[in-house]
Amino acid sequence: MNDARESLESNPIEILTSPSDECPYKKCDGKGWLWIKDWSRLGKKDELDENGKLLRAEWMEQCKCYEQLIKQREVDKKLDLSGIPSIFKNATVASFEVSKYQLKTNQDIATLARKAAINYVTNYKLMQQSGKGLYLYSKVKGSGKTRLAVSIANALVREYGIDVAFIKSADLISQIKKTFNKKSETTQSEIVDTFRNVELLIVDDLAIKGASTFEEGVMYDIFDFRLEHKKPTIFTSNVTILELEEIYKGGRVNKRINKMSMEINMPEESIRDQEAESENAELEGLLFG
Ligand SMILES: Nc1ncnc2c1ncn2[C@@H]1O[C@H](COP(=O)(O)OP(=O)(O)OP(=O)(O)O)[C@@H](O)[C@H]1O
Ligand SMILES: [Mg+2]
Ligand SMILES: [Zn+2]
Structure with missing residues (x-):
C-alpha cells in the first residue's frame, strides 16, 4: 500500500x-x-x-472564526450606516498619537483627552445609564477633535454593538431644509426622529456661526429628547459650551448641552497643517527632486 x-x-x-x-x-x-x-x-x-x-x-x-466573522460583519454594517467619513473608518483611540503635537503642553492636553476617551469607552454602560456624552473642544481647527470623537464611536460599536449616527451640524440643518421641498420623500419629523432616537449621536462641528431661530429650534428638539431619554451625544466644536450662549441666543440649547455632556479640551495645535506640510514636501520632492 x-x-x-x-x-x-x-x-x-x-x-x-x-x-x-x-x-x-x-x-x-x-x-x-x-x-x-x-x-x-x-x-x-x-x-x-x-x-x-x-x-x-x-x-x-x-x-x-465564524462567530467573530458574523460579529465583524455586523460592526462593519453599523459603521457603514453611521455616516462616519470613510477616512476615519479605521481610526482608533490607540492610534491617536500624542507625539504628533509639537508643544509639551499640548502633548499633556492630548494625553488627558486620550485617557478620557479610553475611560469613556470602558465605562460606557454607566455613561449610558446617566445619558452622559462628551464635548470635544478646541479653538484651533485640525487639532484632532473629529478624529478622537470618531475613534470613540468606532470602539463603542465594536465593544458594545451599539448603533451610531454621525452628522455635521450644518448637514443636519440642510437635510431638514431639503424636506421643505414638496417633492421630498422624507419629512422633517422623520429626520428629527432618526437623530433623536439613535443610541449614540455624534454632532460634528457644532455651532460654527450664529444660529437662526429655526436652527436653534431643531437642535433643541433633538437634544432635549436625547437628554430626557438619556441617550449619549458626542459633540465636537470650535467654541466652548459656555460660548454657545452667543450662538444659541434662546439659551435653552446650551443649557441642555451643558447637562448632557462633559467637556474635553483638545490641544490648540493643528495636526492637519502639519500633515499638509509634510504631504506637500513629499510631493514637491517628487516634482522637483
Ligand atoms: N492625535 C492624532 N493622531 C493622529 N492623527 C491625528 C491626530 N489628531 C489629528 N489627526 C489628523 O489630523 C487631521 C485633522 O484632524 P481632525 O479632522 O480630527 O481635526 P478637527 O479638530 O476636527 O478640525 P476642525 O476644527 O476643522 O473640525 C486628520 O487627518 C486626523 O486624522
Ligand atoms: Mg472636525
Ligand atoms: Zn476560519
Missing part, C-alpha cells in the same frame, strides 16, 4: 477548503466555513449511527 493511501485510511477526514491568511486561525478560506470530506464513506449512503448522528461523506462545518 502506498503512503498516501495509508494516511487516508488512518485519517480519512480531510478539509477541502483551502486555508488562507484571511482566517485568524488559518483554517478556512476566510469565509467562516469548512468543507469536510470523509473518504472512508466514499460511495456509501448517508446513515445514522447508534447515537443518531448523521454519517455522511461530505459536509460543511463552521470554522472557529
